Structure formats: structure tokens, C-alpha cells
Amino acid sequence: MRPWFLVNRVMIFSRSRKGTLLRTSPSSCSSFICFKFGGCAKLVCSAPIAQLDRVPGFEPGGYRFESCSVQMISIFYHTQDSFADTIFAQLGKGRLHARSLYGYFMRRGTIEGFEVEPEAERLKGEILERTSFELPGYRVVVEDGGTVKFLVDMGEGLEAEAVLIPMKSKTTLCVSSQVGCKMGCTFCETGRMGLLKSLGREEIVAQVAIAVHGLGRQVDNIVFMGMGEPFDNFDEVMGAIGVLCGGLGFGPSRITVSTSGVVDMMDRFTEEADPGVHLAVSVNAPNDEVRKRVMPVNRKWNMAELKGAMARFCAGGKREILVEYVLMEGINDSLESADELAEYLRGLRVKVNLIPYNPQKKDRFAPPGQDVIEAFAKKMKENGYLTLVRQTKGQQIRAACGQLGGVDKVKIWTQTKKIGRMEA
Numbered sequence: 001m002r003p004w005f006l007v008n009r010v011m012i013f014s015r016s017r018k019g020t021l022l023r024t025s026p027s028s029c030s031s032f033i034c035f036k037f038g039g040c041a042k043l044v045c046s047a048p049i050a051q052l053d054r055v056p057g058f059e060p061g062g063y064r065f066e067s068c069s070v071q072m073i074s075i076f077y078h079t080q081d082s083f084a085d086t087i088f089a090q091l092g093k094g095r096l097h098a099r100s101l102y103g104y105f106m107r108r109g110t111i112e113g114f115e116v117e118p119e120a121e122r123l124k125g126e127i128l129e130r131t132s133f134e135l136p137g138y139r140v141v142v143e144d145g146g147t148v149k150f151l152v153d154m155g156e157g158l159e160a161e162a163v164l165i166p167m168k169s170k171t172t173l174c175v176s177s178q179v180g181c182k183m184g185c186t187f188c189e190t191g192r193m194g195l196l197k198s199l200g201r202e203e204i205v206a207q208v209a210i211a212v213h214g215l216g217r218q219v220d221n222i223v224f225m226g227m228g229e230p231f232d233n234f235d236e237v238m239g240a241i242g243v244l245c246g247g248l249g250f251g252p253s254r255i256t257v258s259t260s261g262v263v264d265m266m267d268r269f270t271e272e273a274d275p276g277v278h279l280a281v282s283v284n285a286p287n288d289e290v291r292k293r294v295m296p297v298n299r300k301w302n303m304a305e306l307k308g309a310m311a312r313f314c315a316g317g318k319r320e321i322l323v324e325y326v327l328m329e330g331i332n333d334s335l336e337s338a339d340e341l342a343e344y345l346r347g348l349r350v351k352v353n354l355i356p357y358n359p360q361k362k363d364r365f366a367p368p369g370q371d372v373i374e375a376f377a378k379k380m381k382e383n384g385y386l387t388l389v390r391q392t393k394g395q396q397i398r399a400a401c402g403q404l405g406g407v408d409k410v411k412i413w414t415q416t417k418k419i420g421r422m423e424a
């Protein structure tokens with residue numbers, strides 16, 4: 001099980017033997033950490049784990065962390081069923097109460113007022129003691145027009161960015177699956193950062209919980225179009241979708257996952273995802289030559305391979321794909337490009353979403369003029385495709401498509417090493 005947050009202090013209350021459970025400090029963590037001690041602890045102390053060697057009474061090397069495991073359960077890691085199962089596995093009872101506590105919390109965002117019958121008070125206490133309901137810290141940036149960007153603390157100075165986008169009658173939440181991204185798309189600010197961290201499912205779910213319970217906003221749709229390539233963090237993204245559907249009550253059809261074209265994982269998604277979950281694919285180019293220039297992923301899987309994966313997703317005629325196409329002046333915005341794109345997509349069940357390029361801190365591209373955008377959209381429609389031009393929202397707060405993150409932040413995160421980057 002993944003810890004909800006890093007436990008960095010240990011409180012030792014008594015003499016400890018091999019395998020003794022030690023309560024962590026601060027006690028509000030309500031978590032337990034299991035140490036396999038090579039020797040006995042002789043005193044009561046509180047210290048950062050990294051400094052235990054320096055605590056009087058501890059002999060350096062007198063303890064080992066080899067079987068250390070955090071037992072605390074983050075509510076955001078679990079579906080209602082898996083939370084109940086986990087509590088039952090630990091306590092040998094409590095499945096029913098765990099389920100109702102989970103449902104109560106997910107509806108309200110608090111456990112205040114959760115009551116049980118008097119004879120179950122002790123059981124409730126045991127469940128609460130093992131469960132973390134804490135959300136990570138976050139800070140909010142608001143733009144006129146209602147677009148809200150919030151930055152969520154992911155530890156080690158890293159922040160994941162999420163954006164609430166009000167539409168006509170509904171609100172979409174764009175979540176991040178990673179901090180940074182290794183895919184290196186040249187039109188994307190996040191891509192310039194390299195990959196700094198892949199988020200755990202509870203960290204992805206927390207972004208939704210912050211929007212709903214922290215900011216008190218209604219979220220109608222969730223799109224995995226924030227920082228990161230969701231299929232580079234496949235298992236956690238799928239786990240998060242499971243929690244969103246089996247915990248926070250989102251129907252699969254309210255969720256869209258967007259990929260830059262990680263073909264092998266697209267096939268896994270086709271096999272494993274609930275058929276209701278939508279897939280978006282960033283195509284962004286009419287041919288391999290252009291796509292290689294703007295999306296390094298095309299060097300690994302070319303457009304023919306990408307089309308194959310899209311066809312397998314659509315096979316059976318029930319599912320369709322949202323094709324995303326960032327329009328960049330002089331790169332991919334000509335009418336010939338529109339015809340070539342239309343030809344490429346022939347035979348697939350797709351909708352086309354045109355996204356005018358959003359300005360970045362160090363621009364390599366520019367958005368086409370409005371007349372060019374409209375002509376491109378018209379051409380796609382003439383070719384028989386349902387085509388929409390995405391309205392730009394959140395530019396002022398750098399929350400629009402392709403603007404999240406930024407290389408200046410990487411400089412701030414001096415402690416953090418990039419863990420991956422594809423070069424164009």
C-alpha cells in the first residue's frame with residue numbers, strides 16, 4: 001500500500017522489540033509504522049527518521065527499516081469496496097461500518113457528524129485511527145471568467161496543476177497524472193520540464209476531492225489533460241479512475257483520458273478500461289514528418305501504428321475517439337494539411353477538436369489567425385468530420401492547454417532530478 005504522505009517523524013513510546021508497532025508523530029497522522037528492530041529502543045523520543053542515528057540512546061545501526069511498512073489507509077486510495085475489505089483484513093470486522101463511513105465522507109468531505117450506535121463507538125475509533133482523510137495542501141489562482149487553476153502540493157517542493165473550466169452549463173476538471181512529462185512535445189510547457197514525478201492514484205483523486213470538497217465546486221466531467229502523459233503512469237491512472245467511479249460516484253462516461261499516442265498502453269486501455277471511459281488522442285500533425293518535429297513519441301510509434309491502435313479502440317463501432325489537433329501557424333494549419341489529416345483519419349470513428357496554440361514563456365510557435373482556424377475547421381467539416389474549435393480559457397493564469405508547469409519551476413525544484421525526457 002502506498003503511504004498517503006511521507007511519515008518523517010517517529011515517536012517511540014516504550015521499549016521496543018522486534019516488530020513492535022510504533023506510533024508516529026505528529027499524532028494527528030493516526031498512522032502506524034512497523035519497524036523491525038535489530039536492538040531495543042531505550043527511551044521515549046521524537047525525531048525525524050533521518051536523524052534517529054543522532055538521538056541519544058540510539059546506537060547507530062541499532063535498528064533496521066527493512067520491513068518497514070506504513071499501515072495508514074488513505075481514503076483516496078480506495079474504492080468503497082476495497083476500503084471495506086482492507087479494514088476487514090486488518091480488524092477482522094468492521095466491513096459495514098467502513099462502507100458507511102466511506103460513503104459519508106465522500107459525499108460530504110468530512111467525518112464530522114458521522115455517528116454510529118453506542119456499541120460500535122470503539123470500532124469506529126479503530127477505523128478512524130487507521131484512516132487518513134487529509135488532503136494535500138493547495139493554492140488557488142483565479143481568472144476572471146471563472147477558470148480556476150489550483151496547484152497541489154505533491155511533496156519535495158513539487159506541485160501538480162489542475163484546472164476547473166466552466167463551460168456553458170457544466171464544469172470540467174482537468175487533472176494531472178504526473179508532475180512534468182517525459183514526452184517532450186515541443187508545443188507544450190509541461191513537456192519542457194521533463195518528468196519529475198508520477199503521481200499515485202490517491203494524489204490524482206485528491207485533485208478531484210479538492211475541487212469538490214475543498215473549493216466546493218460541482219464537477220461534471222474529468223479530463224486527464226493536465227500535466228503528464230496518463231499512459232506513462234497507466235496503473236495509477238486506471239486505479240484513480242476506479243476510485244472516481246467506485247468512490248466519488250462519477251460515471252465512466254464523464255471521464256476522458258488523453259494520450260500523446262503511447263500505442264502499447266492504448267491497447268491495454270482498449271482491453272482493460274470500462275467501455276464508457278472516453279479516449280482522446282493528440283494527433284497534431286497531418287503526416288509523420290511534421291509529427292516527428294513536434295512530438296518525439298512519433299519516433300517510437302509512427303502515425304500508421306497510432307492509427308492501428310485507434311482502429312482497435314473503435315472496433316465494434318461503439319466507441320469513438322476525440323482527436324486533438326493543436327493548430328500552429330505555418331506548421332500544420334494549411335488547407336492541404338486539413339485534407340491530409342482527413343485522409344489519415346478515414347475509416348476511424350472520430351470527432352476533431354482544434355486547439356489554437358496557446359502562447360508560452362519561450363515561444364517556438366504562434367497561433368494561426370482566426371480566418372485560418374475557421375478555414376481549417378470548414379475544410380475538416382467538408383471532409384465529413386464533426387469538428388469543434390476549442391475556446392481558449394485560462395490563458396491569463398497560464399492554465400490553458402499546453403501552458404501548465406514551466407521550466408522556471410524546474411529551477412526552483414533544485415532537489416529534484418528529472419526522471420525521464422524524450423528529445424525531439
Ligand code: SF4
Nearest residue numbers: 181183185188191228
Ligand atoms: S502535450 Fe501532454 S504528452 Fe505532450 S509533453 Fe505536454 S503533457 Fe506531455
